[in-house]
Amino acid sequence: MAPRANWKGFLRLSLVTCPIALYPATSESEKISFNQLNRKTGHRIKYSKVDADTGQEVANEDIVKGYKVDTDTFIEVTKEELENVALESTRTIEIDEFVDRTEIDPRYLIRPYYLRPDGQVGHDAFAVIRETIREMEKVAIGRLVLTSREHIIALEAMDKGLIGTLLRYPYEVRDPAEYFDDIQDVKITEDMLDLARHIVEQKSGSFQPGKFEDHYETALVELINQKRAGKTIQPKERPRGENVVDLMEALRRSVGGADREQAAPAAKKPAKKGKKTAAGQKEMLMPIAGKKTAKEAAAKKAPARSQRKSA
Template structure:
């Protein structure tokens, strides 16, 4: 099923307007998640809202928001008062300006969205706006109202559509000075820098997110697989910690030697990888999702539901790579 649009309205560049829909570009729904349950009964834990002093449960209609002044003092703010100051969405993303992408500090980036034409009309106008942004090699800056708040949004071409990235306001970004001021000024020698550069050259490559596997997610799925099949899980041995580095130059030399030794094996693997298939996930990953299409936590629930009472050997299926996220 296609995801629901987070927002629908219009995109406008001066007098050029088209209907658009805004969709989230990322999702956490595929990740395994847990509920809290009672160890004794196996029932799910339910949370109640209670008065901190009396311990009595409070009805929803008696709950309001309060801004904390000090330990026991709050300024009460009603829902009606919040509604009065909420921004009315104009249902329009008005492009205010165009800026070089390099001008946007990465700390201001919040989350990406996909912006697409909404319906059968407006594709021509959408294409004009998209191609204009692309030809200028800049990012379009506009504003959009989501959940009663106004957000800055940066628009840039992506394939046939636009990617819109919500941006933080300056007051939301902390200054680096309060963290970096205590870092000592160290003079790095040319020899050390040269050795470090050689290590970087040995490790250099292109960014291919499909090559990254979410190892913790794989371990979670394998753990659930083992438990649903009655396999006892053994405690994992504590990892060995590296000793203190006494001589930095010696550590750099040993690092470089280690990288050089591993380079031939990596090159051999690269030769095999021409026309490569997606990276295979860890053993056990997704094998419990065999009867379910789509994967994710819904598939885990369904798979557990369909598990026979008697432990069975998991059926292995081709694994699907987990992307870095």
């Protein structure tokens, strides 16, 4: 079942308009998450909204937004006043221009969304816009209001739908000079570059997301399984970075290692896919498995609160 749409409205290219719905293209719900607990009782921590001066809890209907002018002065803005800032992009994504994908600086990318027709009408208009974007090999730039702010959105054709990526405004991107100016100017010899290029050539491949494993998520599954089994948690030795004294020698040794890897691919273990990680994961049936029934099974197997174990 598809998740609930984050936004519904219209997509418009000149006089061509169609109703659309926008859905998040990514999710972190399958990652392991933690609750904060009271160490003494094992109970969950509850957060309350309180008045900073009186310490009394404030009801949601009595809370308004405020812009801080100085230390003790705020300008209150109500929900109704914010809604009255009526921008056309609140309900319509107007395509303003088309650009080449390579012109969009990666620093401006925020998050992706899927767009599809909303309901049974407008599929023909949606298809015209989609196929125009696809055939022209362009990215359509528009605006929409999402999470109470107006965003720039870049639209590209994907399969039968569109993928829209929210973009940052220029004032949100920091100046790299603040971080790069004090990097030392060093002279790199051609021999060093030749060795480095050889390493890159030996390790070149195609990007296949399925072969990457979230090692931290796997380690969390292992940790929780061990605690459920009542085992003592032993700290692991942290990896230490080596101090490179002779850069040329380090490059030569790296080239030798890369050559050996390429010469004996059969000796390498096949990369694990994200869905097939730790052996204990199947037994534990944690959210990483991506099934609600697994979470329910884990809850049934969990020991009673009074029998909490600590490392």
